[in-house]
Amino acid sequence: MSDEKTAEAKLIEAEARLTEQQTKLDELQRKLDAIPNNPEHFNQLKTERDEAKKKLKELEEAEATKRGEFEQLAKERAEQIESLKAEKEKIEAIAGKWTSYEKARRETLLGKITDEKKKKIAEQLTNLETLEEFAELETTASMGAGSSNHKAEPSTKKPIIEYKNMN
Numbered sequence: 001m002s003d004e005k006t007a008e009a010k011l012i013e014a015e016a017r018l019t020e021q022q023t024k025l026d027e028l029q030r031k032l033d034a035i036p037n038n039p040e041h042f043n044q045l046k047t048e049r050d051e052a053k054k055k056l057k058e059l060e061e062a063e064a065t066k067r068g069e070f071e072q073l074a075k076e077r078a079e080q081i082e083s084l085k086a087e088k089e090k091i092e093a094i095a096g097k098w099t100s101y102e103k104a105r106r107e108t109l110l111g112k113i114t115d116e117k118k119k120k121i122a123e124q125l126t127n128l129e130t131l132e133e134f135a136e137l138e139t140t141a142s143m144g145a146g147s148s149n150h151k152a153e154p155s156t157k158k159p160i161i162e163y164k165n166m167n
Contacts, residue, residue, distance in 0.1 A: 102128055109135040 105128060112135050113119045122138075125131040 106131060113138050 109131050110119060110122055113122050115138070118138055122131060122134050125134060
């Protein structure tokens with residue numbers, strides 16, 4: 001009987017190992033099934049990757065377009081700024097000439113006014129036209145300052161002695 005027990009023990013032992021191996025095989029099969037290694041899953045991942053690449057490319061192109069629009073707008077604004085700067089310089093040159101003319105003209109007009117009190121009043125006049133009128137009134141008034149309001153009559157007098165031809 002010892003051979004039978006040995007055979008039975010060997011059989012039980014072999015069945016236990018078979019069961020253990022079957023359990024391991026089942027576990028490995030579950031792990032294998034859990035690993036997406038089938039062609040359908042691979043194709044699905046490949047499609048998702050291609051779609052992601054396509055979206056990325058679209059986004060990059062959109063960003064480049066926006067950047068290009070921004071750069072175009074920046075270039076246009078820079079050109080406008082340069083144009084305005086040039087126009088400003090022209091206007092400042094004209095304003096400088098006008099300021100110089102006005103200053104020189106004011107000095108000339110104030111130089112014509114001899115009365116110091118009237119000169120102080122004239123210096124307060126900010127409008128050049130008003131100063132010109134004031135100076136014109138003052139110079140006209142000072143030219144006739146020594147005369148009276150009496151107007152000289154045109155000479156209609158005849159000479160006291162009329163000479164006749166002396167022959």
